[in-house]
Amino acid sequence: MSLIQFIKEKQFSVLLNLIALLIILMIFYLYGANVSLIILVTIIQFFFFLCSMIIEFYRMKKYYDELMDVFEQLDEKTFIADIVKEPSFYSGQVFYQVLKGATKVMNDRIASLKNAEREYHDYIELWVHEIKTPITALKLILTNSRTKENLPIQAEVSKIEEYVEQALFYARSSTLNQDYKIETFTLESIVNQAVKSLSLSLIRANGKIETNHLDLNVTSDSKWIVFILKQIIDNSIKYRSETLKISFSARKIENGTVLKISDNGIGIIESDIERIFNRGFTGTNGRDYAKSTGMGLYLCKTLCEKLGLLIKAESQDESGTTIKIFFPDRLNILN
Template identity: 70%
Template sequence: MSALQFVQEKQVPFLLNALSLCIISFMLLLFNLPVNVIVLINTISIFFFLCTMMFEFYRMKHYYGNLMAIFEQLDEKTLIADIVQEPTFHSGQVFYNILKNATKVMNDRISSLKNSQQEYYDYIEMWVHEVKTPITALRLILENHRTSEKIHIQTEISKIDGYVEQALYYARSSTLNQDYRIETFPLHSVVNGAVKSLSLTLIRASTQINTDQLNLKVTSDPKWIIFILKQLIDNSVKYRSPSLELSFTAKKIEGGTVLSISDNGIGINESDLRRIFKRGFTGTNGRNYARSTGMGLYLCNNLCEKLGLSIKASSQKEKGTEIQIFFPDKLNTFD
């Protein structure tokens, strides 16, 4: 609170005090008091009034300034009412009680939402594990039965498995800070893990895979990186040209390492490119070429942000798409 703001807030007391001094001075003149006595009385009155106002100003300025300083330093802003001291002046006490009660209501609601979120997360975990059981059983049945449609059925089962995994990782992404393990690993380990997991899909797409410099090491959570790579590979398969060529290339740059995943697919419209990481965005390709939920790239971007990585895309229509993931040397996660 500045002095000008305080004067504007207290303008009514200032005006009333000035009016009272004028009335008192006029009445004293009627009693024929000397002018110097009237001036002395007015000076004393003004002095004590200004002292009162200055005391009030510095008391309020100190309290609210301290309140703002504490608020800005807090990571959990909702704890402000539990930390700040109760003021000694009445108007501040009213504000303090309102803040404390409002904060309590807000914290109760936040707690309720967190509990609901945890219940949702637990349910998704349970649902995924339950669904994976019949998926595994179907794969075992197919292994023991020869049929001309076996490859097609296996492909569809893999798609179901992929969507189930996507649901699980989407649920886990909100609590990623409780479910990650940071390691230093060579990039070829996560690329091979993702490719192996989607091997049947890649074989059916007649995919040629090229790799370069994947012996470079990065620091992150390999499990989540494999999931991200699987989403990117799946997109390349969905929007492929007749013969899919998939390249994984890494290079060391200042401050970190870049992993590039490029394909020779149908590419992305320039108008869609800036929105592909938005939740639920499917774009022209998603509507025209394949069924798309618009969640894969959104999850990739979301997880990269939480892992302290960055991801960007570049593409040319009918020439292919390149996704780059930047792994910084100094990892800074979950800020």
């Protein structure tokens, strides 16, 4: 609180005191009071009024400055009423009681929402684990009776499995700090895992994989990185041209390593490139070429941010897409 703000707040009080002082002085003057007495009364009245205003200003300023300092330092702003002291002046006490009441209601609602979110998260994880059982059984049946007619069914079952996995990773993305394992591994190992997982889809798409300089080590969570790569590969399959080619290459740069994934697909139009990592954004090609949910690249971006990685897309319409992932030498994991 500044002095100007305080004066503006007390302007009516100051005005009324000035009017009262003028009335008293006029009465003294009309009754023929001595000029020295009038001046003395004016000085005494002004002195005590000024002292009261100064004391009130510093008392309020001290309290509100401390309140703002505490508020700015708090990570959980909703705890402010439990930490700040009750003020000694009445107007502040009223504000403090209102703040405590409102904070309690808000914290109760936040706790209720967090509980509901936790229950929903637990249900999604349980559902995913339960649904995996019939999917695995169905894949086993199709494998044991492998025929030409069953290949399309196998591919669709694989898609179902991918979407189920996407739902699981989306549910876990909000609690990444409880579900990650940081280790050092080669880019070649995780690329191979991702490609192998999508081998059936790549075969159906007549896809060709090229790798170059993937023997570099990076540090992150391999499970989450494989998931990110699978989303990128899946996009390349969805938006492929007649002959699909996906290339993986890596190079060491200052402070980290860059993994580049390029395809020769239909590309991304210029007006969409800045929005492809937005949640639910499908873009022009997503609506025209494939049934897209707009969640794959959003999850890639979210997980990369939480893992302390950077992800960037480069593309031109009809000329393929390149995704670059930067693995820093020093990780900064977000909770």
